[in-house]
Amino acid sequence: MTDTAVPLTTKKDWSSDQEVRWCPGCGDYSILTAVQMLMPDLGVKRENTVFVSGIGCSSRFPYYMNTYGMHSIHGRAPAIASGLAVARPDLDVWVITGDGDGLSIGGNHLIHALRRNVNLTILLFNNQIYGLTKGQYSPTSEVGKITKSTPFGSVDRPFNPVSLALGAEATFVARTHDLDRKHMMETFRRAHDHRGGAFVEIYQNCNVFNDGAFDPILARDNRSDNLVPLVHGQPVRFGKEDQLGVTLDDQGRAQVVQVADVGEDALLVHDETRDDPGLAFQLSRLARGPFEPTPMGVFRAVERPDYGTAIGDQLVASHARQGPGDLQALLASGSTWTV
Amino acid sequence: MSDTIEERSTNKLEQVVIRFAGDSGDGMQLTGDRFTESSAMFGNDLATLPNFPAEIRAPAGTLAGVSAFQVHISDHDILTPGDAPSVLIAMNPAALRSELHDLTAGGTLIVNSDAFDERNLAKAGYSTNPLTDGSLSDYSVYEVPMTSITLEATKPTGARPRDAERSKNFFALGIVSWMYTRPVEDTVAWIEQRFAKNALVRDANLLAFKAGFNFGETAEIFPPAYRVLPAPLTKGNYTNISGNTALAWGLVAAGQLAKLPVFLASYPITPASDILHELSKHKNFGVRTMQAEDEIAAVGAALGASFGGHLGVTTTSGPGVDLKSETIGLAISMELPLLVIDIQRGGPSTGLPTKTEQADLLLAMYGRHGESPLPIVASKTPSDCFFAAIEAVRLAVKYRTPVILLSDGYLGNGTEPWRMPDVSQLPDISVPFASEPNGAEGEFLPYLRDPETLARPWAVPGTPGLEHRLGGIEKEDVSGNINYEPANHEHMVQLRAAKIAGIARDIPLVELDDPDGDAEVLVLGWGSTEGTIIAAVRRLRESGCKVAQAHLTHLNPFPSNLGDVLRRYPKILVPEMNLGQLSRLVRAEYLVDAKTYSKVQGLPFRIDELEAAIGALLDD
Numbered sequence: 001m002t003d004t005a006v007p008l009t010t011k012k013d014w015s016s017d018q019e020v021r022w023c024p025g026c027g028d029y030s031i032l033t034a035v036q037m038l039m040p041d042l043g044v045k046r047e048n049t050v051f052v053s054g055i056g057c058s059s060r061f062p063y064y065m066n067t068y069g070m071h072s073i074h075g076r077a078p079a080i081a082s083g084l085a086v087a088r089p090d091l092d093v094w095v096i097t098g099d100g101d102g103l104s105i106g107g108n109h110l111i112h113a114l115r116r117n118v119n120l121t122i123l124l125f126n127n128q129i130y131g132l133t134k135g136q137y138s139p140t141s142e143v144g145k146i147t148k149s150t151p152f153g154s155v156d157r158p159f160n161p162v163s164l165a166l167g168a169e170a171t172f173v174a175r176t177h178d179l180d181r182k183h184m185m186e187t188f189r190r191a192h193d194h195r196g197g198a199f200v201e202i203y204q205n206c207n208v209f210n211d212g213a214f215d216p217i218l219a220r221d222n223r224s225d226n227l228v229p230l231v232h233g234q235p236v237r238f239g240k241e242d243q244l245g246v247t248l249d250d251q252g253r254a255q256v257v258q259v260a261d262v263g264e265d266a267l268l269v270h271d272e273t274r275d276d277p278g279l280a281f282q283l284s285r286l287a288r289g290p291f292e293p294t295p296m297g298v299f300r301a302v303e304r305p306d307y308g309t310a311i312g313d314q315l316v317a318s319h320a321r322q323g324p325g326d327l328q329a330l331l332a333s334g335s336t337w338t339v
Numbered sequence: 340m341s342d343t344i345e346e347r348s349t350n351k352l353e354q355v356v357i358r359f360a361g362d363s364g365d366g367m368q369l370t371g372d373r374f375t376e377s378s379a380m381f382g383n384d385l386a387t388l389p390n391f392p393a394e395i396r397a398p399a400g401t402l403a404g405v406s407a408f409q410v411h412i413s414d415h416d417i418l419t420p421g422d423a424p425s426v427l428i429a430m431n432p433a434a435l436r437s438e439l440h441d442l443t444a445g446g447t448l449i450v451n452s453d454a455f456d457e458r459n460l461a462k463a464g465y466s467t468n469p470l471t472d473g474s475l476s477d478y479s480v481y482e483v484p485m486t487s488i489t490l491e492a493t494k495p496t497g498a499r500p501r502d503a504e505r506s507k508n509f510f511a512l513g514i515v516s517w518m519y520t521r522p523v524e525d526t527v528a529w530i531e532q533r534f535a536k537n538a539l540v541r542d543a544n545l546l547a548f549k550a551g552f553n554f555g556e557t558a559e560i561f562p563p564a565y566r567v568l569p570a571p572l573t574k575g576n577y578t579n580i581s582g583n584t585a586l587a588w589g590l591v592a593a594g595q596l597a598k599l600p601v602f603l604a605s606y607p608i609t610p611a612s613d614i615l616h617e618l619s620k621h622k623n624f625g626v627r628t629m630q631a632e633d634e635i636a637a638v639g640a641a642l643g644a645s646f647g648g649h650l651g652v653t654t655t656s657g658p659g660v661d662l663k664s665e666t667i668g669l670a671i672s673m674e675l676p677l678l679v680i681d682i683q684r685g686g687p688s689t690g691l692p693t694k695t696e697q698a699d700l701l702l703a704m705y706g707r708h709g710e711s712p713l714p715i716v717a718s719k720t721p722s723d724c725f726f727a728a729i730e731a732v733r734l735a736v737k738y739r740t741p742v743i744l745l746s747d748g749y750l751g752n753g754t755e756p757w758r759m760p761d762v763s764q765l766p767d768i769s770v771p772f773a774s775e776p777n778g779a780e781g782e783f784l785p786y787l788r789d790p791e792t793l794a795r796p797w798a799v800p801g802t803p804g805l806e807h808r809l810g811g812i813e814k815e816d817v818s819g820n821i822n823y824e825p826a827n828h829e830h831m832v833q834l835r836a837a838k839i840a841g842i843a844r845d846i847p848l849v850e851l852d853d854p855d856g857d858a859e860v861l862v863l864g865w866g867s868t869e870g871t872i873i874a875a876v877r878r879l880r881e882s883g884c885k886v887a888q889a890h891l892t893h894l895n896p897f898p899s900n901l902g903d904v905l906r907r908y909p910k911i912l913v914p915e916m917n918l919g920q921l922s923r924l925v926r927a928e929y930l931v932d933a934k935t936y937s938k939v940q941g942l943p944f945r946i947d948e949l950e951a952a953i954g955a956l957l958d959d
Contacts, residue, residue: 016808018820047803052643063808063821068800070646071810072639073669079636080666083643083651084800086629087602091647091800109639112632311627318622325624327592331759335525336578337380339569339758 006043014039014046016066022057027178027204031125032064034184042092042192049092052081054101057132058125058204061096075106078113078122085119086308092192095122099140100130103159107139114170116307117196123188124161124201129210142289147209162284162299165199166277172198173280174298178205179218183296190298196306203290216291228286230297235267236283238293246286254282256293272301352565354413356421357515359508360438361430363396363406366508371408373512373529377521379579379756382569383412386870387754388420388943393609393692400462405437412519414568418870420753422945426518428511430454430485432463439475448478449514451507453486481560485510485551492550493543502539506547513551520564523552575758582721582750583610585757586654586680587617589728591624592762594650596729597736598769602644604629604637605654609692610748611682614654634662638679642666645675646809648772648799650732652678657686657699660706660743668707670741671835673809674786674795677741678731682751685941694941695749697866698917703743704895704924710832712839714738715894717745719869722757724750727892733768737845738838739794745894747916749943750867773798773805783807785819792845793838795819843896851904853887854880860956861908863933865891865921868914868944875949884957894921902929912936912956914949 014036022028039049049067053059055074062069072080077095085093095113102110102124113120129147130136136149140161144153165173172194176187184202191198203214212219217226224240236246237259245259245267259267274280280299287294357374361367368389375387388409397404411421426447429435431454442448455470469475470482489510493503509530516523526548534541555561594601603626605615619628627649631637638653645651655663660681670677683699685691703715714734718727724746731744773796776783785807786795798805807819815822816830852873853861864872869890876888889904891897905911905925911933913922919935926933936952938944 018808045803046806048801050646050800062810065808066806068806069808069810070643070673071808071812073665073811076635076639076666079631079639080643080646082636083602083604083629083640083645084647085643086627086640087600087644087649087651088647088800108632109636112636311629315622315625315627319625322623325591325595325621327588327595327624327762328759330588330591330621330624331762332576332578334578334580335376335380336576336759337382338576339382339572339574 006045009040009046011036011040014066016064018063020064021060023208025207026057027127027206028058028061028125030178030181031123031184031202031204032061034181035188036065037181038185038188042189044092048090049094050084051094051096052077052084053096054106055132056098056101056130057206058096058098059101075101075104076109077101078106078109078120081120082113082116082118082307086311089119089308089312093120095120097122097124099124099126099128099138099161103139103161103164111164111168114165114168114197114199117171117304119196119306119308121188121191121194121198122200124199125204126161126201127204127206127210128213129206131206131209135209158289160284161201163281165201166281166284166300169277170199170300171196171302171304172298173300174199175201175203175296177203177214177218177296187298190301194301196304214290217294226293228293228295230270230272230283230295230299232270232272232298234270235264236270236295237267244293246283248282252282254286256286272298274300275302350563350565352567353415354411354417355426355519355565355567356409356411356424357426357428358407358409358424358438358441359428359511360405360407360434361508362399362433363392363394363404364399365406365430366505367406367408367430370508370512371410373526374515374521375410375754376529376579377516377525378410378412379577380525381522382572383567384415384417384570384572384756385410385412385579385754386417386420387411388749389752390942391693400431400433400459402433402437402463405434407434407438412567414570416570416572418874419943419946422947426515428515430507430511432459432465432469435469436463436465442478444477446478447481448475449481449483449511451485451511452482453484483514483554488550488554489547492546496539496542496546498539498543503543506543509544509547510551510554513548513553514555517552517555518561518564520566572756573758577756577758579754580722580757581613581752581754582718582724582746583613583682583752584617585722585724586718586728586746586751587614589725590618590652590732591621591626592725592765593729593732593768594624594626596765596768597650597732599648599650599736601626601652602629602641602649603627603652603654604631604640604644606631606634606637606659608634608656608659610684610751611654611656611659611680613751614680614682634659635666638663638666638677642670642675642677645670645677646800648797650678650736651676652680654680654682656682656684656692657702658689660699660702664707667713667741668709668711669811671707671711671713672811672814674739675797675809676735676739678735678744679741680744680746683745683747685939691941693748695747695867695943696916696939696941697745697747697868698920698939699745700865700894700917700920701923703745710836712836712895713740714742714839714842714896715745716742717866717892717894718750719866719890719892721750721753721755729765729768730892733766734842736768736770737794738792738842739797740839745866747867770797772802774802776804784817785809786814787817788834793834793841840896843899846893846896846898848900849889849891849898849904851887851889852876855885858885858887858908860910860912860953861887861889861905862953863889863891863905863911863913863921863925865894865915868916871944871946871949872914874946875953878946878950879953879957884954886953886957891921894924897928901925905929905931905933910934910956910959912953914938914944914952916943
């Protein structure tokens, strides 16, 4: 807990000695690599870093990090991590979760951790399927999904994780995907450096139960027309020749347009620091699912006091006002008498 | 008002049990609290029993909305709030109808006669007015027009009648304070302070209180005032304390004694919320409190804080324990300290939120999947909650285990005078964190155990070289790595069980109270029934019966001498506010013929009930 210089480390220092046991070809491998490669660059110490996960394929993640870690129970990682982060604001606490863990059984904890702005870096691996239980549909699966538990197609509508996080007024919300290590590392770095609750949705391929779910936007040939990069301060545009862009229609909805039709000046300029999450929310609704032009990058990054620091500040203020706690005086703080 | 107690002609009483009853909105709990406080300051021994509905404001004037507060004051050591009141203050017909059946024959009944109009009588289900139909002839009835005198007395404040009327509880308090010669100065000062922000209300309450006191003195309808002299309590400094406050302070103390910052995460639930409220005030002790989004998050956050080296605590009642079970199991598997406090209430489901019960013992014992033992500690009196909290924390940190502390609504809301301990005499319960690798090759082995306690090292994030991963998947002994081997699992199940069972060596023996050593019946209790059991046993002994008595504060593991104690007696009676949970446990554990005496009415046992039950077994 002493604050000395951060030793130089490599990816290997951050990798535990445990054999990684995801299915061959799983997107989780590339996410793990991105995180392990990023850690030496963050200027943090292994002993001050904690990975907390719930249950699911992605939640095995902490076993593979040579840091402190906890593989907890289904859906509860944000709650457990909140307690840790509030008790120990000096730590870097990461939450690893998935679409089932974070949005189904643990949805309540996720939205409240974000609402409170607990200092957590939350990585949600979204593969739109339950992998560990072998292939049931998840709360991000598209309507009509045929799975073992929905042989006639699912009938319930999915969550859009980025919309949900923005609705909870998360102070940092981003999306990245498992095929672009550089983009992942940059996104994770920003999420880590953000003080408060940072939420990153990662499109992640489950090659066993939902292979190719994100191909409509992530396959090489599709990226230019369907992957919309969000760059702070820049007009939102994409396409092989940057011929496409995003504007707001007369109802205030984000829409894809031909730049030639509207002119460059009409394009929406992305501002991740806007206090109001409304515009970021519109961008999150641009695609009805990962088969239409889908924004990638940081949707929102605003500064707010984080929950643990605010609680710590109350302790300090109370100490300054009342002095250190005197237990004997506390016992005698009501009416007392002597016999 | 200037009379001193000595000057007045008074009748001495050894003790009295008084019950205030009125509408939920009538301020009966406040009135009872205030009377209790002034009796405590006066030096009486006392015990209280608040009894109120779950509805915040049930329809006015109805039976459902009756709120009552019973206080037992005495010039000698007492153990319970009293079986039955000998004085009942009824603010309306519903309160009379709901509470009269408990009033002792010949008891004193003081009613607000203004409230006995046709409408209120009908609401309470009276077809005739009990004040005039002769049905109260067994009691000494004092009809006092409390509402109209209060309105008259508070006129100088200019308060509107609707507001002024609300001071009538202070008028009632004034009458009772006069009747039992309570010192008035404390109450006057208290009203001045409590209502300092609202001069109108303050003045109205003061005028009503004084009017009530003066009414008692001058109306000449009451017998001379009574005196209940101070009780010869052990010398020392006293305060009047409720179980929930004692528990909250016990947690503050335990944090200091364990040298750990207290981290409380809770979700509001009756009757446990007061602990969250109390601890939220004491941030200067370094206490962090978090009102979580639900019961599961509360226990999760507490466990996360424990992982970080804090004293993780969550407070709840039965329904919350149901929800926390999975996380408690995780804490058992990860072998981290965690304190789960259950202020038991009537169940199942929502049950009786504001009423007491002891029916969560088997839940605490077995309410998790898999083999998942944990220590259980139960508090036995309101002030004992302070020490029970320290003991529960001691076990949690020493053995790196979740501990369930069982209190109940009766203890939580009930109060008693407490001789405050000298905190410098409280034990050091701190344990060191792991600071160095413990493996032969310089590695850290998170499941390498202390050979004596079987506790594993508690290594907190921030400690270089001890990075490790915990989780709910079965772990390999010593290394803590994931392990699914059959033999390892059995070994770990046995180790976890042995660790908890071994705590029996580290807790006090059960104390047997059998003066001549030849009693035929042993009464075995646990938790909040102690006072009533001892009182009943005392009475039986006074009438020449031989009865032994023992009381448990550790429910898992049991004290190591419990089997020997039980086997000495041919007859064992276990009074419990459930259908026989402790008796089932001791029968299974020790093969003894323990009989259950059960009560599940949301109310504590009465002394006479227990006396009769024990007597019946003696005669059996």
